[in-house]
Amino acid sequence: MTEPVVAPGRARGGRRDEILATFTRHVAERGYDRANFGDVASELGMSKGTIVHHFGTKDRMLAEVQERYMRRRLAEAHVLLARLTAPEQRIAAFVHAGVRYSTEEPATTVAFQREVVRLTDEPGMETARAQRDAYRDLVVAVLRDGEADGVFVPGDARLRSLQMFGSLHWMWTWFDPAGRMRAQDVAAEFCRTLLRGLGVGEAAVVAAADPDGPVARCVAEVCAPRP
Amino acid sequence: MTEPVVAPGRARGGRRDEILATFTRHVAERGYDRANFGDVASELGMSKGTIVHHFGTKDRMLAEVQERYMRRRLAEAHVLLARLTAPEQRIAAFVHAGVRYSTEEPATTVAFQREVVRLTDEPGMETARAQRDAYRDLVVAVLRDGEADGVFVPGDARLRSLQMFGSLHWMWTWFDPAGRMRAQDVAAEFCRTLLRGLGVGEAAVVAAADPDGPVARCVAEVCAPRP
């Protein structure tokens, strides 16, 4: 699950990343409130104090998880937007990417989605909230552009983005990466229903949703686990 | 916010309902883990012991919240299915009803949606889980029927139901019943995108999604706050 970071013994940055990864997994499994330093520390064979030394408080640890996650997602989103230009392809890419994360980095994704609500009010989450809003704005802009181009039927772009994010963010409650259903097939089905719902023609829908099509391949390249 | 139940003093069933309502609101606002007996009790001007006397444990309180909520939703769903027969109308009714709850009973709805995940594993939640599954099965059945009738384009009915529930269950993170946006308009937009995505013809889509149309009116009657 957690790849060996650098080498045994003293790794660059110490065990900081290791702590963060384990904490993330615990948040994913039990939620933030029930995740605690003691369990993380004992699982890693270290002291609670070590965690405090590296991160200070629990809040900040969660904030760091969220910020790291959103930073990667934002970076990838910009690359995808640069490579794909058709509105329906761009939307499809967001969906494929959103679903893909659930298998690629299940722990981080679930941890993020479980605790997004803390972005809205909790102090210290301003950065992560801004990142999340920026991401949503990217999607809204694509929906507006597509609408202006006549690719999507007129409608409320913000509501549509929320409808789309809802489907994706809810996945953590039912999707099992180890289950029978493949992530790509979920993405394809979601894409088809969504794009068709936006008024995209059937041929373009099928092409953009295809789990082996150009959009999905592009997403696979961009979102590949970093080397 | 909380309507005066019966009369001051000794109400039928004691203050049990009052406790449950306040607890529900606290769960909606802070989540289950951060909701505690002390705050509920002091807000109601009673002792913690009273709450324990009525409900035993915190788990059971949550279970009762979930079960009451799902019981009402299931009852209404059956009425709606009896009154509406066209697949696209039935799906639209589920969406309208789902959105409507967010304004009609914000506390209960948010409390339920925030903590649905506990239905999957936590013991003592079997009843609520069964109710939730039954509800989802109703939707899946409608999707399958519509598919068989040729109203919906072929696809994975279970995935589609999850896509739909995702959009609705996510609402608690962004929808503000007191905000500018009306629930009915959210429902209309969601309906339009979803039904169109299922392959329903444009005329039927517009009719079923109309916030003042027959489907919405039917839902309003059935889901009216009980007298």
Next chain:
DNA sequence: CTACTCTGCCCGTACGTGCGGTCAGTTCAC
């Protein structure tokens, strides 16, 4: 090379607090 110091990583413990739940006992309606 040696000795000394500085610094960042890490440990173990202890403290304070908040919370779920218990219990013995009181009040009150019937």
Next chain:
DNA sequence: GTGAACTGACCGCACGTACGGGCAGAGTAG
């Protein structure tokens, strides 16, 4: 009398975090 509603004091525990110190490696003066 009987039983339900209710109280308030109390317990035990889990958890976040503060704190003091240990230890190894880098830098530096001699």
